[in-house]
Amino acid sequence: MSRDPFQSIILDAEHALRAVVGIRPELAPFVTLARPWLDDAARSALEDLWAFARRDAAAMGDPDYVLATYRCFRAVLGYRVSNLIHRRALSFPAGDAVRFYLVCLARGLSELMKVETGVEIHPAASIGARFVIDHGLGTVIGEQVRLGTDCYLLQDVVLGGAAIADSSLRPLGSRRHPDIGDRVEMGAGVRVLGPITVGDDCWLGPGVTVTNTLPAHTRVKLVNTTQMIRGDGGPTIQGAVMFRDTVLIVGVRLGNLVPTMLDATLEPIHQLKVVSSGDSYICCHAPERQATGSGSVTIGLLVGGRISSWLLLASSAVGLGESADLAGVGSPGGRNVSLVVPRSELI
Template sequence: MIYKNSLQSVMRIARSDPDLQVGGCFGWAASDLIKAIRHGGLEVSGIEGIVLQRSSLSNGSDVGFPARQFVRNTDDAEPSCRAAVLAELKSLLLPYVRPAQFDRILADGLGLVASLAVEDLNELTVLDPASRGSWRYVLGSYAAYRATLSYRLAHAVYRSAERPQGLSSSVELRTLARSLSERAKVTTGVEVHPAARIGRRFVLDHAVGAVIGETSVIGDDCYVLQGVILGASGIAGNPTDKRHPTLGNRVQVGAFARILGPVTVGSGSHISPHALIVSDVPEGSRVRIVNQCQVRSAGARCVILGVIPDGPGKFQIFGSGLDGATVDFIDAQGTSVSYLKVDILSRASRRIDCRFHGRQAPSREMLRITMPDGNHVLLTQMEVTWRHLDSSSMRTDWSPS
């Protein structure tokens, strides 16, 4: 095991030892770096604690050290963070391009890319409590941040295709941008099209399975979790113009939410997990799914479409085949509760109007709809529905039988 405290030492070893391998689950970071060194020209410093492993010493086993060993928990000053991010950007680009070609590849240079990437890094470090406040820890171990970093670089290359310089053509630059994006998809599990436009201080957290389409636009200070899809509304044959969502500033998107089509999510909105968005969302909105899970006995033939509040202490059950049904609340053991009673105000095949009364409002209780033949349907996860009932006017002039 060889431990060195600067990239200069890594350069010297990588140039002289063709059998050098990298240990640990995050070895890809140093692997890219070593490959870049062997192509020649990388001269950077300032990242501490590179842990490398010689195959001749380890017999090919992986001892589990990460590619970086973090010596301190406290963060260094901004220049150190910027230098570390620049080194990562170069390690991503060098497998494809020699350092002398950087200026021809990036019309705006690496400086602007690094500035945006540093803001992303600091934002994730601050907002994710698991980071322990260390940007070094995030930079060295978070695949989600590496996906953001790769996007920043790929997007800069893609934009350079609009005004190619030197020997690089627009097609070559777009191919390079897509190659960076595709490699990030394989190594991080996140796909962000290099043409997507993403504002400052962007955070991908956990992020595995997230997809951000080509014409997506994301504002500043947005936070996106794993499995989120910003996609088109169709599958094949989508239009070539704007077909992906636009997110305003300060939008938070929960895990596995799907936002499809050229819709706009207003600034300050919160999209809850698993939501499906296919129309515009006003600013400052909170979008969530209200679940009403159904558990049916084997012979139940009635259909329950849903339960909605209908004024103080009242609710309506919609469906079909509801003639003769009775309604009551039961607990987790399937026993009718004594503190909640349901009066049926009217009943028809497609709707039952009910009113409940008791000494407390329902919360986690299940609603049981029983048919004359004894079969029943249980409605669970009704907490959101019951919160919308006004319990202040509940009748209390009753006693349990």
């Protein structure tokens, strides 16, 4: 390296703390108090810096480049400083003014890093050595998260609680955030939620949501998404597909429904001929292209002459002779709620 990375990290940390004081001038004396602690934070951040340079291919193995340009490394550096200040604050008695202002300083730095980098890491989170956040934007790490050594996260990862809950409803001291082992890798958009454990050497693919404990060496990937419709006890559509001249609709309590072609205002045009049906499915002829005038079609499911539910089948092809996907679903009364539920599998 062309310059001393340790001193560069110290200077960056001091600059960030001065920025916090610019917003909260009353914290200036506590920045002075925290200054001797920065060496410890910088030593941890230096390990992170080398991990960034080594593990991120775009860094080209150059710590200088990471230090000069990587906002995601700055987020990790900010965490190392805020975490150290937070831990030192807890050594003061509860109710002590010094403790209060040091905690405020730590949180103020965390909030500043969130604005500057798009990464939010709570100062109280526990993160092991050689931590890398690649890209980072949108990543959130909660207060009670414990993350092991040599972990690698991409952007938009959330390590947090499984529910939005009033803290007064939880037992005092109860955990709400996950415990992550060593050498865990998480792809973009991963969510690990709740007081669960993810063992060492796990690999979580992009878009995966984990709410149950995973043993060490587990690999999880997202294999597809399933659109599910949750109703109020009436007919429920779980999926639909249109292929060539046939539409297949699957769900629950569909036996008495009459499939009907609808116009753009959801007014019935004509009934569709049913090939076969049961409580869990309806197979009917697809509307002719001339009746739709587009690559999508709206089908209503009628009971007693009233539209119970409707679905929009959209085709990427121009003609309806090609396959199509369920693009939307609903009901005139708004009873059905469309949910996109990811389905993951262990590999």
